[in-house]
Amino acid sequence: MIERIFIPTVKRVDNQITYESLPKELQEKVTMVVQKWERPQYHYDCDYLVLPDKVNLDDYLCLAKTRKIIYQEGCNMKYAVLDDDLVFKRRNQKRFGKPSNMEKSSRICTQEDIAEMFKLYGGWLDENNVTFCGGCRFSMIPQTKEYLDNKPIFSQLFIDGSNIYHLLDELPLTKVRFDEDVLFILSLFTRGLGSRESQTFGFENMSLKSTSTLWDEKTQDDVAWDHHVIHVHFPEFYQVLFDENGERVKGGFRNYGKTKVSWSKAYKSSQQGKLA
16 A cells, blocks of 8 residues: 655746645645745645755755655655646556557546546555556557566656665765666666566656756756766666767757656666576
8 A cells, every 4th residue: 555645846836736636535645845934825625745955956966865865855655746737548458458448548547447546556566576556658659568677667656665765875965966766766766676667657847848947047058077987886777878989869858859768777777597
């Protein structure tokens, strides 16, 4: 069972997309994680975790530090960390060789669907080989399996805190601003902490269709430096791609340059010797 739901948020006082989509029984588990200067503006009927004064938008590593505080607050619980702009979706189970359960190939989740999704993820976290899980990004090509193991999970992490709480001080949680989630996941995979990604349930980030507090206050050099830092930490598994002229290959998330991440290779590296 998912015990708490953390939603880090800023500059969305009247636009809590994720929170508003949750059924009442899940809203009661929500802790909005807010910056101190903005706390008086929030009036949602939920718990609040107010960040320290220094963790604010003037701090380059604000997001990374916020997430570390959340992981510390989660302790040994099973909990979720959700972006504040998520629209949850569900695919037709016909995709997986089962009888059709909706008119189209997918739909926005009903509240009953979301409750089922949380129950599913909570059950997965009870399994020994699953430390974190979540749904797929709906913009990606769907698979024909209902779930995939040891794939990256973004924007909606469901975590078994008992597997990571004792590691928090040694993980590189506050090294980068951009792609901090990539660095976090590679750190877990290389320690043998596995994931599960649902292909039935997934999401869309509404902020990708508009402005983003994180990505709209950046420079190309900032993103390039953070990509370099991740490569230094995991040179075998994270490559920054350059063309024949030494320029960044165009594309990647929000078009800030392509990278290549070897997720499966990172996880498999932690298993060497275990099966011998």
